Amino acid sequence: MLTVAIFALLAGLFWFGLNQRQRNQPLELQALLTILISVGLLCRLAFVFFTPAFYAPDEVSHYKYVQYLAEQHAFPVQTSKVGDPTNDFEYNQPPLYYLLLTPLFVAANAAFHSTAATVICLRLVSVLCWGCNVWLAKLWLRRLEVKDSFVCVFVMGMVCLLPTYVFVSAAINNDNLLATLGGALLYLLARREQTLKRSLVTGFLLGLALLAKQSAVVFVFAIAVLAAFDGIQQRLKWSAVLLQLGAVLGVATLVFLPRALWNFKVYGTFTPEFLVVTRIPWPSFLHGMVSAGHNLLKSFWAVSGITNNIGYPFPLPGMLLMALCVVAQQDGIHRARLGDDQKLGPSDAMMTALLVAVLVNIGLVLRFGYQFGMGQGRHLFSVLFPIALVLAWGLSPLPIKYPAVQAAGFWVAYAVIFTVFSLHRFP
Secondary structure: OHHHHHHHHHHHHHHHHHHHHHHHHOOOHHHHHHHHHHHHHHHHHHHHHOOOOOOOOOOOHHHHHHHHHHHOOOOOOOOOOOOOOOOOOOOOOOHHHHHHHHHHHHHHHHOOHHHHHHHHHHHHHHHHHHHHHHHHHHHHEEEEEEEEOOHHHHHHHHHHHOHHHHHHHOOOOOHHHHHHHHHHHHHHHHHOOOOOHHHHHHHHHHHHHHHHHHHHHHHHHHHHHHHHHHHHOOOOOOHHHHHHHHHHHHHHHHHHHHHHHHHHHOOOOOHHHHOOOOOOOOOOHHHHHHHHHHHHHHHHHHOOOOOOOEEEHHHHHHHHHHHHHHHHHHHHOOOOOOOOOOOOOOHHHHHHHHHHHHHHHHHHHHHHHHHHOOOOOOHHHHHHHHHHHHHHHHOOOOOOHHHHHHHHHHHHHHHHHHHHHHHHHOO
């Protein structure tokens, strides 16, 4: 544990150093963002190279899907359940993520003849997906005209250094592609000026997201809410609203339809993921929901290891942030440090659409957790941008000196200590 203690001390000193630098010479926003991105990349690379092969949740099952595509040149059919010794219970997933990894799998196997080396190569694709998400998050904040430096740093800090996301985005997992496609969808939706061309592009991207993971359906709700606001606020005629919405959903359906029909032909259902899990007989509804909610909250903030076996006390700082957010809003602390010309967040229509998508996603994960005990925090990463924005917006009234610097220091310390501790505990 000496190594962990040393890195914890270094992280604390770095945070202290940021404050000292801010007193003497204020740090530019871009400098803080560069720090967040750099540390986020280093933590992910540490997980990529030093996490034992298949020591991430379901990583061996995702790997086997890619391996099957590469060797059999056909889609695998799900025949086992979660927990079976075959470890191939991801075969029911939509194929886009695995198809993208297949050429790299073939090349890595030919070059290295080593499973461990191939795993590292495939993990690096997840890091690349995260890098795309960082870029999309910056564009998204700019398009929403978020100008407050604390909010920008907090959101980017969460995208770069949320501990569970650091670990997941350095592992083989289709949630990483969905998170990136979700970020792209959020960026497109942030521009309210809708045209038929933009609707077609949004529909195509939504279809791709569904081909990465069917939980991308949460974006349908956000798109529908924005369309409804366009009609209610008379930004568009209702006929135009229905045309735009129909274009988005129609194109998305066409993109996903071949896979949906394949699922129905092979499994007799459009949602075969429910065929691989077994319902949990909870003693009561309350007991099951509390367990599902706790697991969702814990695994969203800070877990790692093959079965999320590394967790507490690391989720506690994130939970404390949520509590502070609630306290700040309940106390009615005003945003006195914001000028009249500054815009903290998006419009009411956009914020409503984003919150609807987040709430629907949370509901789906809680349902999955209650029924099968498998609702994980990483299932929320496709809507990580609005979650981070809501938290930043809620925390912004707190009377903290150098708030942007404190946000950067917190995220760096949180992620670095978690990464070092996790790697120290891995076999």
